[in-house]
Amino acid sequence: MPVYLDHNATTHLDPRVFESMQPYLSGPAANASSLHRYGRIARDAVEQARLQVAQLVGCEAREIIWTSGGTESNNLALKGIADGPASAAGASVLYGATDHPAVMEAAESLAGRGVRVAPVAVDADGLIDAAALVTQLSLAPVTLVSIMRANNETGVIQDIAPLALQVHRHGALLHVDAVQAAGKIGVDIAALDCDLLSLSSHKIYGPKGAAALVVRGHVDLSALQHGGAQERGLRGGTENVAAIVGFGAAAELAMAELDARARHAQALRERLQSGLQARGDVLVFGGGAPRRLPNTLQFAVRGWDGEALLMALDRKGFAVSSGSACASGSGEPSHVLLAMGHDRDTAKGAIRVSFGRSNTADQVDGFLQALQQITRSA
Numbered sequence: 369m370p371v372y373l374d375h376n377a378t379t380h381l382d383p384r385v386f387e388s389m390q391p392y393l394s395g396p397a398a399n400a401s402s403l404h405r406y407g408r409i410a411r412d413a414v415e416q417a418r419l420q421v422a423q424l425v426g427c428e429a430r431e432i433i434w435t436s437g438g439t440e441s442n443n444l445a446l447k448g449i450a451d452g453p454a455s456a457a458g459a460s461v462l463y464g465a466t467d468h469p470a471v472m473e474a475a476e477s478l479a480g481r482g483v484r485v486a487p488v489a490v491d492a493d494g495l496i497d498a499a500a501l502v503t504q505l506s507l508a509p510v511t512l513v514s515i516m517r518a519n520n521e522t523g524v525i526q527d528i529a530p531l532a533l534q535v536h537r538h539g540a541l542l543h544v545d546a547v548q549a550a551g552k553i554g555v556d557i558a559a560l561d562c563d564l565l566s567l568s569s570h571k572i573y574g575p576k577g578a579a580a581l582v583v584r585g586h587v588d589l590s591a592l593q594h595g596g597a598q599e600r601g602l603r604g605g606t607e608n609v610a611a612i613v614g615f616g617a618a619a620e621l622a623m624a625e626l627d628a629r630a631r632h633a634q635a636l637r638e639r640l641q642s643g644l645q646a647r648g649d650v651l652v653f654g655g656g657a658p659r660r661l662p663n664t665l666q667f668a669v670r671g672w673d674g675e676a677l678l679m680a681l682d683r684k685g686f687a688v689s690s691g692s693a694c695a696s697g698s699g700e701p702s703h704v705l706l707a708m709g710h711d712r713d714t715a716k717g718a719i720r721v722s723f724g725r726s727n728t729a730d731q732v733d734g735f736l737q738a739l740q741q742i743t744r745s746a
């Protein structure tokens with residue numbers, strides 16, 4: 369049986385979530401905007417899910433805007449602000465240098481439209497350089513700063529609150545990409561003090577095709593998609609009711625099981641990390657950061673190419689990633705590791721292991737053994 373160690377790429381659908389979705393997959397046709405009884409049932413289900421997702425992050429239900437994925441949420445945040453009233457005098461966007469491509473490339477696409485766009489540097493552990501951020505905020509007015517709560521490759525967790533203070537002091541809005549953080553660590557929008565926040569269902573054992581952008585009440589956002597009044601006019605289109613219901617159920621379970629999931633993952637991560645470090649030829653990326661996601665470990669074995677190692681591990685039945693699933697196969701080293709100051713060769717050695725609920729200590733031991741066999745026999 370293959371061992372799945374790639375939960376940051378995506379998670380399997382929790383059977384309890386699937387059960388919650390079934391009536392909306394096979395029941396009577398219902399558009400949540402229809403006024404008849406079937407429409408009203410679908411609307412109630414969508415609103416119940418809105419409440420469940422809002423509770424996961426501590427926002428108001430009406431602040432949740434449904435989207436199709438974390439990628440769309442990030443695009444809506446960046447482009448919606450750049451096109452919105454806050455940018456009347458010309459938009460300017462800053463983003464973390466280790467942010468997900470869904471933020472970086474959304475930002476860079478705005479640069480092509482005359483928006484001032486710049487990355488904010490990180491240190492060797494992947495933490496935002498707060499002094500650099502303050503300098504950039506002071507040089508010229510900034511509309512929006514986007515920073516991820518937890519990095520999808522290294523698992524490094526940013527301390528958002530002090531950065532939020534600086535962002536707001538300089539009159540900018542803050543978007544936090546919490547796609548990887550949610551369900552793995554607590555995400556409390558009040559503590560993060562952000563204005564927009566991205567979430568995605570398929571990272572927390574929910575279905576693909578549902579996600580959210582939290583848009584706080586005071587934020588004026590422009591829609592990217594027109595043609596319907598759904599989602600306060602910010603995201604027109606018939607709702608994916610079954611997927612939204614599943615996202616709601618997954619959010620409720622993630623909240624109820626947060627501590628148990630984190631403890632389970634952290635024990636596996638620590639077992640893996642001590643096994644790797646005992647080899648003496650392994651570098652753990654972001655290992656010096658004060659906090660990392662409990663389930664994530666990214667490392668390189670000296671002298672080994674990450675993709676070659678990934679394929680060899682795959683042949684032995686272990687599914688891992690060499691970085692983010694989005695960049696895999698490109699042959700390019702991870703922009704995250706380059707931004708942290710690693711050279712191209714070191715960055716190309718990256719392997720990411722991300723644990724989930726079904727993994728076991730025996731699987732970690734099996735993984736360490738397989739890695740030993742591969743690297744010894746070369």
Ligand SMILES: Cc1ncc(COP(=O)(O)O)c(C=O)c1O
Pocket residue numbers: 376377436437438439440442468470516518519520545547548568569570579692
């Ligand atoms: C930090 C982060 N943001 C955004 C995304 C994009 O989310 P989705 O796959 O739901 O489009 C991902 C997916 O890997 C991610 O890790």
